[in-house]
Amino acid sequence: MDTPRIVIDERRLDTNIEDMAVMARKAGVALRPHIKSHKLPQVAHKQLAAGACGITVAKLGEAEVMAEHGIKDIFLANEVMGSEKFERLSALARRIRLAVGVDSLEGAQALAEGIRAHTGLDVLIEVDSGLRRCGVEPGREVVSLAQEISRLENLHLRGIFTHAGHSYGAADRAELEKIALAEGKVMVESARELRQAGIDIEVVSVGATPTVAISAFTPGVTEIRPGNYVFYDAMQLALGVIPSIEYCSLRVYSTVISHPAPKRWVLDAGSKALSLDKGAHGHSGVEGHGIIIGQPKLRIVRLSEEHGVAEGESMLQVGDVVEIVPNHACTVVNLFDEVEVWQGLQRQVWEVAARGKSR
Numbered sequence: 001m002d003t004p005r006i007v008i009d010e011r012r013l014d015t016n017i018e019d020m021a022v023m024a025r026k027a028g029v030a031l032r033p034h035i036k037s038h039k040l041p042q043v044a045h046k047q048l049a050a051g052a053c054g055i056t057v058a059k060l061g062e063a064e065v066m067a068e069h070g071i072k073d074i075f076l077a078n079e080v081m082g083s084e085k086f087e088r089l090s091a092l093a094r095r096i097r098l099a100v101g102v103d104s105l106e107g108a109q110a111l112a113e114g115i116r117a118h119t120g121l122d123v124l125i126e127v128d129s130g131l132r133r134c135g136v137e138p139g140r141e142v143v144s145l146a147q148e149i150s151r152l153e154n155l156h157l158r159g160i161f162t163h164a165g166h167s168y169g170a171a172d173r174a175e176l177e178k179i180a181l182a183e184g185k186v187m188v189e190s191a192r193e194l195r196q197a198g199i200d201i202e203v204v205s206v207g208a209t210p211t212v213a214i215s216a217f218t219p220g221v222t223e224i225r226p227g228n229y230v231f232y233d234a235m236q237l238a239l240g241v242i243p244s245i246e247y248c249s250l251r252v253y254s255t256v257i258s259h260p261a262p263k264r265w266v267l268d269a270g271s272k273a274l275s276l277d278k279g280a281h282g283h284s285g286v287e288g289h290g291i292i293i294g295q296p297k298l299r300i301v302r303l304s305e306e307h308g309v310a311e312g313e314s315m316l317q318v319g320d321v322v323e324i325v326p327n328h329a330c331t332v333v334n335l336f337d338e339v340e341v342w343q344g345l346q347r348q349v350w351e352v353a354a355r356g357k358s359r
């Protein structure tokens, strides 16, 4: 086998997709999965077939690729700025049902102006439920931005959304639960304030794989947008979101190319295959740069671009191939042109069609 490569266990992938769809149905919420995690139209179609109402993307380029692959309902859960992008947004909005995030009056005005030629666009206000990235403060700030938006001709306010990404930095289960409860609560309270102010909204959207099992059940939440759950990874395992590594459907296969010292093995998977990601939101609990399956005493301690250095104890020899569950599956997929998908002995190769879409 030529390495490094990504191998996806299709049965596990399908189970993860189905489990989330079942949970959404139980909670009585719409499921609009974030495809930034897989960037694969084939997986997006599986999610839709399992009951998703549409998809979420992070970038306009991802939305364009998914639309080319027949997906007709997309939420771009991000703020978009710049005349070129507004033109692309307008063109896309003519072909599919599209919504985009906003979190400022300046942004909303520029958007309304930029899509002038188009008849209108749905927007959702991003609310900061604690991540401290984009988003207005819950409550009053949401109401005043919504009032401003209602005065803009080309925009229609579909709802509000948040992403509790700070849950990835939770020190323990108790903190994670607190974040998930707060995520649902601030959104439902903001929705109530909006309605009290006479602004009707349809969507109250939350979503992060670590929090969704709790926030989905907050009465008043209408939609969830988990992404990573299709694969899971070492970070989700460290956070206790999944009980065991068997839930992880994605692995990086890598070859031992050197065993230069008794306790050191060098793999052909470096940062260009595993990424240096240890979590963007503080303490993530991961040790090293991924988990080597079946090698409990071996840790990937260092990565350079083409080399992964593992230290510890092992019987591995030069030429052996190992399976690695990466720290963060989403950033790893973005590094590969294609993934191999295994269903028992059957293999398919899927192009990572929406990779590298940074614009």
Ligand SMILES: Cc1ncc(COP(=O)(O)O)c(C=O)c1O
Pocket (backbone or CB within 6 Å): 034, 036, 037, 056, 077, 162, 163, 165, 207, 208, 209, 210, 225, 226, 227, 228, 229
């Ligand atoms: C706005 C937004 N929504 C949803 C998600 C999905 O989160 P996760 O991958 O934890 O499920 C992300 C992930 O970065 C995001 O940025």
